[in-house]
Amino acid sequence: MKVSTKSRYGMIILIDLARHDGNGPVQVGEISKRQDISVKYLEQLILQLKKANLITSIRGAKGGHVLAKDPRQITIGHVFKIFETNKNMGGCFCNQEDCRMADACRVRNVWQEAIETFYEKLESTSIADIKENICCE
Amino acid sequence: MKVSTKSRYGMIILIDLARHDGNGPVQVGEISKRQDISVKYLEQLILQLKKANLITSIRGAKGGHVLAKDPRQITIGHVFKIFETNKNMGGCFCNQEDCRMADACRVRNVWQEAIETFYEKLESTSIADIKENICCE
DNA sequence: TTAATTATATATTATTTCTGTAGAGTTTAA
DNA sequence: TTAAACTCTACAGAAATAATATATAATTAA
Numbered sequence: 209m210k211v212s213t214k215s216r217y218g219m220i221i222l223i224d225l226a227r228h229d230g231n232g233p234v235q236v237g238e239i240s241k242r243q244d245i246s247v248k249y250l251e252q253l254i255l256q257l258k259k260a261n262l263i264t265s266i267r268g269a270k271g272g273h274v275l276a277k278d279p280r281q282i283t284i285g286h287v288f289k290i291f292e293t294n295k296n297m298g299g300c301f302c303n304q305e306d307c308r309m310a311d312a313c314r315v316r317n318v319w320q321e322a323i324e325t326f327y328e329k330l331e332s333t334s335i336a337d338i339k340e341n342i343c344c345e
Numbered sequence: 346m347k348v349s350t351k352s353r354y355g356m357i358i359l360i361d362l363a364r365h366d367g368n369g370p371v372q373v374g375e376i377s378k379r380q381d382i383s384v385k386y387l388e389q390l391i392l393q394l395k396k397a398n399l400i401t402s403i404r405g406a407k408g409g410h411v412l413a414k415d416p417r418q419i420t421i422g423h424v425f426k427i428f429e430t431n432k433n434m435g436g437c438f439c440n441q442e443d444c445r446m447a448d449a450c451r452v453r454n455v456w457q458e459a460i461e462t463f464y465e466k467l468e469s470t471s472i473a474d475i476k477e478n479i480c481c482e
Numbered sequence: 483t484t485a486a487t488t489a490t491a492t493a494t495t496a497t498t499t500c501t502g503t504a505g506a507g508t509t510t511a512a
Numbered sequence: 513t514t515a516a517a518c519t520c521t522a523c524a525g526a527a528a529t530a531a532t533a534t535a536t537a538a539t540t541a542a
Contacts, residue, residue, distance in 0.1 A: 268540025269486040314478035322466035329459035341451035405511030406515040
């Protein structure tokens with residue numbers, strides 16, 4: 209059970225934008241240099257963040273990316289839900305597609321609860337809360 | 346973020362033993378047949394469950410395995426902690442070994458809390474609770 | 483217009499992790 | 513003597529993840 213680097217990078221991108229909030233759009237090239245992530249990879253990640261309405265992009269020369277929301281409204285939980293697929297989470301121990309217990313399955317229920325509380329915690333913290341309290345640049 | 350099949354199998358093994366509790370030791374061959382897991386793989390998993398004091402084994406002919414505890418005292422959380430390595434969980438977003446924020450890092454703290462509540466939930470449910478409420482045999 | 487920059491989609495490679503099997507010998511107890 | 517667990521190790525295949533690469537289109541500032 210581990211977190212993908214995509215979630216980690218996703219967070220880093222948003223924190224980077226939060227830190228440069230108000231200075232005009234930030235270009236992928238800048239983020240790439242600062243965070244040591246390839247431009248092409250960044251584009252893929254940013255695309256997902258855009259689809260989730262966390263980033264707005266300005267096209268053309270002098271374009272770039274900015275946060276689409278107040279950093280206080282972007283939570284860690286939200287970002288993780290974008291990048292984590294949660295495969296095999298919330299399921300049963302039996303590997304059957306057609307579970308004959310369906311809703312009555314205790315395992316499914318416990319799982320569901322555990323994951324919900326997990327994300328609730330992560331949703332209690334925003335980009336704004338942490339942007340100055342992490343060790344990376 | 347997904348659960349390894351080892352955790353799943355670990356649960357299945359314990360549930361199998363719980364269901365045959367009181368009928369003498371259960372042999373790996375039986376579990377293998379019932380659950381369709383190879384004997385060799387079972388041995389590896391059982392070894393880990395033994396080290397965690399969840400299973401006791403009886404050597405020699407007519408030997409086998411039994412639960413080391415009351416099924417009510419074996420929780421899902423406990424089993425998962427055995428098999429999930431939690432790599433990258435609880436860490437920071439920065440990939441640095443020598444985090445210069447250390448304890449002050451907000452991310453680490455939030456993480457820690459989220460994982461704790463997650464396991465707390467899973468620890469509220471025992472093998473005894475679920476052994477009759479899952480769809481697999 | 484031109485250069486800069488994002489948008490989009492797809493393909494490919496590399497790396498890592500996970501699964502599961504297998505072997506070979508040891509120990510224990512009926 | 514035999515059945516079964518114990519232990520340790522190696523390996524192979526599969527799957528997932530990570531990252532790079534390619535190509536083309538669209539947009540906009542200067």
